[in-house]
Amino acid sequence: MRIATWNVNSIRQRLDHAVRWLGETRPDIVCLQEIKCQTEAFPKEAFEQLGYNVTVHGQKGFNGVALLSRLPLEDVTHGLAGDDGDVQARFIEAVVSVKGGVVRVACLYLPNGNPVDTEKYPYKLGFMERLEAFAADRLKLEEPLILAGDFNVIPEPRDAADPSAWVGDALFLPRTRSAFRSLTHLGLTDALRATSDAGRLYTFWDYQAGAWQRDMGIRIDHLLLSPQAADRLIATGIDKHVRAWEKPSDHVPIWADLAIAA
Numbered sequence: 292m293r294i295a296t297w298n299v300n301s302i303r304q305r306l307d308h309a310v311r312w313l314g315e316t317r318p319d320i321v322c323l324q325e326i327k328c329q330t331e332a333f334p335k336e337a338f339e340q341l342g343y344n345v346t347v348h349g350q351k352g353f354n355g356v357a358l359l360s361r362l363p364l365e366d367v368t369h370g371l372a373g374d375d376g377d378v379q380a381r382f383i384e385a386v387v388s389v390k391g392g393v394v395r396v397a398c399l400y401l402p403n404g405n406p407v408d409t410e411k412y413p414y415k416l417g418f419m420e421r422l423e424a425f426a427a428d429r430l431k432l433e434e435p436l437i438l439a440g441d442f443n444v445i446p447e448p449r450d451a452a453d454p455s456a457w458v459g460d461a462l463f464l465p466r467t468r469s470a471f472r473s474l475t476h477l478g479l480t481d482a483l484r485a486t487s488d489a490g491r492l493y494t495f496w497d498y499q500a501g502a503w504q505r506d507m508g509i510r511i512d513h514l515l516l517s518p519q520a521a522d523r524l525i526a527t528g529i530d531k532h533v534r535a536w537e538k539p540s541d542h543v544p545i546w547a548d549l550a551i552a553a
């Protein structure tokens with residue numbers, strides 16, 4: 292089973308890219324972020340024609356997440372628990388049935404948090420606290436669980452081409468990285484780092500200052516695995532070539548292969 296995540300930065304602008312990439316790689320489950328459209332405006336038919344079941348949690352012009360799956364999506368939940376006043380579309384969860392049980396997938400678009408001297412940074416930290424509570428609760432089920440998405444967190448200096456450029460940024464502040472470590476210390480495995488210690492593994496290149504051309508990237512898109520999923524981890528990859536397509540997203544897909552029959 293291949294599970295992938297991609298911040299598409301507007302599904303309507305990137306629909307051709309998404310269809311092309313899906314045709315190339317054929318992942319079994321896909322988590323999409325920043326779709327930037329309302330639920331009813333999501334182009335479900337294009338993905339259903341490729342054999343995917345689709346569930347969407349959208350929002351007009353901003354945010355938005357979606358799950359695509361070759362297997363039926365069950366027990367779908369929209370929104371992250373813990374703040375009834377949070378109207379931002381940043382989280383969707385579902386399970387798929389497989390031989391011997393289920394696989395649970397949560398697709399998330401964690402807040403950016405900048406500027407840090409505004410309400411945006413406390414919102415980011417609060418979201419991360421809620422995500423930790425969610426993960427702690429789900430880990431009790433002892434199922435293969437994957438938290439996948441744009442975390443807007445640079446975990447370590449090696450996850451940025453130029454760490455000094457991110458000092459003071461919400462993505463790299465000590466409190467942000469500490470909150471991410473607290474999440475992983477529940478027992479979650481960073482899939483990419485479990486399979487590779489290679490340098491210059493990035494998932495995002497800014498549109499500005501020739502970041503892509505100079506390979507000045509950062510790694511902020513992650514797949515975190517429960518012990519039951521990590522035990523089945525075979526391989527991971529970053530589809531970096533997608534960033535070179537015409538009018539691309541500033542993010543690229545990242546995926547993990549698990550030894551689970553799809």
